[in-house]
Amino acid sequence: MENQLWKRELFTTWHKDQHGANKWPILRSARSSATPPGDYPAAPTGETFKEYVVSEQTPGDYQGHDLLYVSLAVGAILLLFGAAAALAVIRRRRTKNADEEHAAASILVYPSQQGTAPQFLTKEIHFSLPPLRSTSLGDLTEPDDSDVDTESLLVPTVSNQRSNSFSCYGLGVIEPALYKSTLDLDEIHWPEGHIGRIWFSLRYEPSTEKLLVSLLKAKNLPSRTLGTVNSCDPFVRLHLMPDERRYLQSKQKKKTCNPYFDETLVFQVSQRDMSDHILKLTVIDGSRAKRRSEIGHVTFPLKELEIGDGTEQQLFKLDLEKEPQEIKSNLGELLVSLVYNENLGRLTATVIEARGLKFQGDKHEAYVRLTLNQHYRSVKEKRTGIARPSRDGAVTFTEGFNFKLAPSQVDISSLAFHVFQATSGYGRDKLIGKCVLGSYMFARGKALIQWNTAIANPMEQNQQWHILCE
Secondary structure (H helix, E strand, O other): OHHHHHHHHHHHHHHHOOOOOOOHHHHHHHHHHHOOHHHOOOOOOOHHHHHHHHHOOOHHHHHHHHHHHHHHHHHHHHHHHHHHHHHHHHHHHHHHHHHHHHHHOEEEEOOOOOOOOOEEEEOOOOOOOOOOOOOOOOOOOOOOOOOOOOHHHOOOOOOOOOOOOOOOOOOOOOOHHHHOOOOOHHHHOOOOOOOOEEEEEEEEEOOOOEEEEEEEEEEOOOOOOOOOOOOOOEEEEEEEEOOOOOEEEOOOOOOOOOOEEEEEEEEEOOHHHHHHOEEEEEEEEEOOOOOEEEEEEEEEEHHHOOOOOOOOOEEEEEEOEOOOOOOOOOOOEEEEEEEEEOOOOEEEEEEEEEEOOOOOOOOOOEEEEEEEEEOOEEEEEEEOOOEOEOOOOOEEEEEEEEEEOOHHHHHHEEEEEEEEEOOOOOOOOEEEEEEEEEOOOOOOHHHHHHHHHHHHOOOOOEEEEEEOEO
């Protein structure tokens, strides 16, 4: 027991010195101050003392040294792992660069024929620079290299199809077809006083009785302000004459004198009535002040349209005119007047004159038959006397007829004028032409306007020339 106390005091005194002083005087003093020397063995000296001290230590004294060794081992292992990771990253980058260089010269085929893994197929491409041909850089001579295959560098013949690739042409060679002018010569120099040109196409479908009018474009429209460019907001209005009130209209284009419409408008018209109608196109400038001004008109008689099977589309290019062309009939015209008495319910129709009648044969005599219809049913019929044309070709009748027409029957009534050529003997009179005046159900254009004007203005005479149709 005393021996253990002495050892504890010895090591406590040993560790208290923190400055590295000589430990042996301390040990001797501790040894002498404890017990008499005779009771304890002599203190070891030199290396024997160190071995004695170490052998007498308890297991807890080794814990500090074990922690130090473990820390050093862990640090060494981490350094090894870091070096291995850095080496793996470097190798991966080198492998990636090599794969990219290999892929640039290879073609990846996936899946392969064996179905196992992608295959890289390489193909060597031989190329050579073509000889210089242009003389714009001076006198250039052909290269003397005989290995160059000049036949593969010759310019191919110009074809009608435009190529999207320049690989088949020699260096510095221009394909003339790409720079061919597509301008029409008559569009470069417009005639004096020109107010525009319009492109449109027509197609008639007999099975559905539809007339399809495709508006394409217009060019050289005038600007509404002098000295300005593209000061125009055009649109097109289409009429199927003689109907003046009903029309179709295209979309308006802004700030352009060369608009592209690309629209298709449809009229419903029967095939038997196609020859009686005329298509009228009116180009209108709709200004920002909401004031519309007509630029010009174009008319096309539908009897000149080739109908066919309904699949053929005919293209037209016509110049605009300030005033629409006067529609002339080869059958003739008839001048009539209307007066309506609302109080008496009476309509007075007067056949005044006819001109330009198309007679057949040698006998030129004509008369007019008037028929009042209600719901397409004949109610009353009257006729003029036979008259002959004068020297100027006009036939004068000047005869008036009264028809009962109540105000409630105005909208369901119409008045037809049939012009006949009188024949001699027992032959049947030949119909030259006709015109129909009435409400919206039966008439269009001037015939509808005259009828509505007479009904709206009782006791006022209203006369109008009308074109005869078949």
